[in-house]
Amino acid sequence: MNAEEAMERLMEGNARFVKGDAKKYDFIARRKELLEGQHPFATILTCSDSRVRPEFIFDTNIGEIFNIETAGNVVDSVALGSIEYGVEHLNTPILMVLGHTKCGAVTACCQLEGELAGNLGEIMKKIKPAALKKNKEIDPAIEENMHCVKECMLQNSPVIKKFVDEGKVKVVLAKYLLETGEVKVLE
Template sequence: MKKILSFAALIVLFNSCQHATENNGDMNLSALNKLKAGNERFAEDSPVHPDETLKRKQELKKEQHPFAVVVSCSDSRVPPELIFDQGLGDLFIIRTAGNVIGTYEVGSIEYAVEHLHCKLVIVLGHQSCGAVKAFLESKGEKHQDHIQSIVDYIGSEQEVTSIVDSLKKNPLLAVKLNVKHGVKLLKNSTPVLKPLVDKAELNIIGAYYNLDNGKVSFEE
């Protein structure tokens, strides 16, 4: 009789744990899967806008624990928190035109990785990127302002310059190569990021946002 009761208790316990797991949802997803799930909600026009409550704001007064870093273009059409359907304190965002990455950006990422313990970095490009377009249409002419530094950054990428003539007919590929360059740069950045990548303690991947349908594809 005791064995029967014990077995029944185990069944109840298993069902309770399973139910709790189902209810907790995102808690059991990896950082990348949380981004994928959030983008799916956004693309399907059914976002839940998590972590925007007064309680969440109060929790974040003392400290933050973002689960991912997103290096994104400054383009107003590509706000990471919205396209990934995340809220306050969820993502550590670095935004520059053309998602270019320099010393300040690397330092910001290092801070998120070292001090906030982020284990995932996304370099996010997007359809119709103005910075990439400016490079492809530059024709060797120089801007008389600081925009030229962004054009120079993209123009210095071996991935881009080696096939620049072909890319003028395929700006989508140019955007993706710009992302690929950013991922490569970060994966080889010392002294902080490269050792962590080599030990599989940090994941750095590229992604592309489609303006037409709101979907993000990941280069895993």
């Protein structure tokens, strides 16, 4: 499957999800099929938010999406390693950064006065440049954060950069709208 076909499949699945017309999957048969290995067609980095679930949003079966989830869909070296696995070893033609409206992590960062301690503070530090660039306006900061995450991936992962440069994987930025269930492709 190439990047275009993978995107078509995701967007068709999303259209079914929006209409409440999701497929009925035979998980028992699929589990057996998947015992020989996984061949997902998309690597998706998204937010841990319980309302943003890629398999539901894109109406896919198990074994079709390789997911990496962090609050605010930010990346550290462990998340980058997982993304690299999806891109380099599972050869997914798509690497999607899926942000979403009303993102709690981005909202918290926009409303934060000063610094936050501990591990949550580490997440805030990663979102902060996007929040500051958009004057702490939440919606623009959510989109800016996705662009920052893409830059961060390309800067900090020579593997992802190489696969992108060679045209083996396409990075897609998309926003999930909690209000309608739609996924809007930004880039």
